[in-house]
Amino acid sequence: MDLRHISFRLLEVFMCVVKTRSISETARQLHLTQPTVSQQIKRLQETVNEPLVMVNQQRIHITEAGFALFQTCQQVFGHFDDYQDYLAELRGGERGRCKIAMVNTAQYILPKLLGPYSNLHPHVELPLEIGNRAEVLARFERGEDDIYVFSHPPSLEHAKAGRFLQNPLVFIAPINHLLASKSHVTLHDIVSERFLLREPGSATRMLFESELQSRGFVLSNTVQMASNEAIRVAVGSGMGLGVVSRHVLPPHDTSFCMLDVEDVNLASHWYFVVRTDRHLSHAARNFLKFAQLNLEQCLDKQWVTNELSQLNKSLN
Template identity: 30%
Template sequence: MRNATLRQLKVFEAVARHLSFSRAAEELHLTQPAVSAQVRALEGHAGAPLFEQLGKKVHLTAAGEQLVLSTRAILGSVQEAEEALAAFRGVRGGPLRVSVISAGDYFFPRLLVEFAARHAGIRLDFHVCNREELLDRLEHNATDLAVMARPPESGDMVAEPFAPHPYVVIASPRHPLAGKRRIPMDRVLGEPFIVRERGSDTWNSMQDAFGERLEQVHVSMEIKSTETIKQAVMAGMGLGFLSAHTVSRELRSGEIVVLDVRGLPLPLHWYVVHRRGKRLAPVAAAFREFLLQEGAQQVARALEPPRKRAATAASR
């Protein structure tokens, strides 16, 4: 193993974490053949196969299970060394590893750009994940900070709210309920809904909004893509339940409307989350402080119409 490279270990750890060559390739921004080549090279150094495929599923071999423990220890030590060196450099350098739940990709890149513009030398390592992937990245120290709407209840995590995150019922402007005031929940429950998959953040938020009446919701379609749900709602196929931030553009253009349903919107928040024992590098600590101090304002600005955003910037 003396000739194994850090790159090979990083690729191996990603495949071991996902148990998928394609998902590891997506995370690392590599092609799947490139990932396979790195794993084969590492297996050559190890002198044993590290993965085996049974049916359509990838599994770690006994050698792979042993190596992944050592690999994570090595990568953890490298990360600690980078953080220690970053402390000497201060906020002016080093990597910022941030992961965000999929609903956040409608505004979060603007916050990263704003922060990076204030601090030279920052290298952004930014990932958009579903909830399961995001929690996995936190668990395996693959990200410094995570941004989500529903933080884990584990005492091993620190979760701090920084901006409002409302969830709403949406419809086509041609829907019979569009423009109605104080719509009773009973009336909404009789309509077909196009919803996110069970277990997603959006589905869990829908559980909070409808409570015991969730079973009465007429689910006509269950779709993993927020964009597809929006298109289905615009086409008049039913109602949707989504983060208001994911439909801001369509609300401005008039392609979608928010229904005035009694008891809604559901008032949630965006949280910045990190491991309780995590020693944040100066750049990560500065970004956390940026979110806590300016996050709400920055999210609101990022979701403003372009003309209003330009006018706001000109007045500053």
């Protein structure tokens, strides 16, 4: 029995013959002519190499082998029906996977969106990848994920991006630092301080350094720290100054204070970025729609910059 050349149409016709016990009736139901049905059945019998139906006196009798094939077909079509249902759920965003890669700092804000989304769509898998900018950029280049979260988005040649949240960088100092009490602080005042910085490749650090460079400053005393938390705690305990995203700071931490450096504004934005040359999973599309509609509810309104509607429109 060579299954290769039998199509589902053929089985469909056969099943109808079994159900109706009539070639002519099958032809009527499937909008075919009677000879077509006769012929299809004949062909099916030839490939199975076994009689499936027998005609006696205008009455059709299904052989053992025919009935067994019928049952087989029922199961097979059942499986494909299940698959259809599965696809429907996938398309509806009820099921599936949305793989998100984000830079370190984003992990302080994204969960506020992911949590509610995940509650709404419990069958959607949401694997998260967290790395520094360079790592996420590498993933982006390789197209390993559905959605990328950057502050400064990469070249958008094969990608589209949409801003959704401000990412203000702030200077923090120990609460008892002498600059903490000064009312007018400038960049010049602080470059000679010891700075606690993330590793090179971190977006925060890159942004700060490019600002310094354009203004002709060089930091003289820096310590590299592995994470935003480490910096925050270290600053709190008096090790030096730090530059971190505003979102990293817990609301009521009094172990440090923010410096208002008058002549520096290191504002940037968070972007959702998707590649346009890769298929975007339904779940990912769905998540972006969810984000568009729920940003304000999930995140602190004062920072929200909802430009996702353009992104979503362009993805249709």
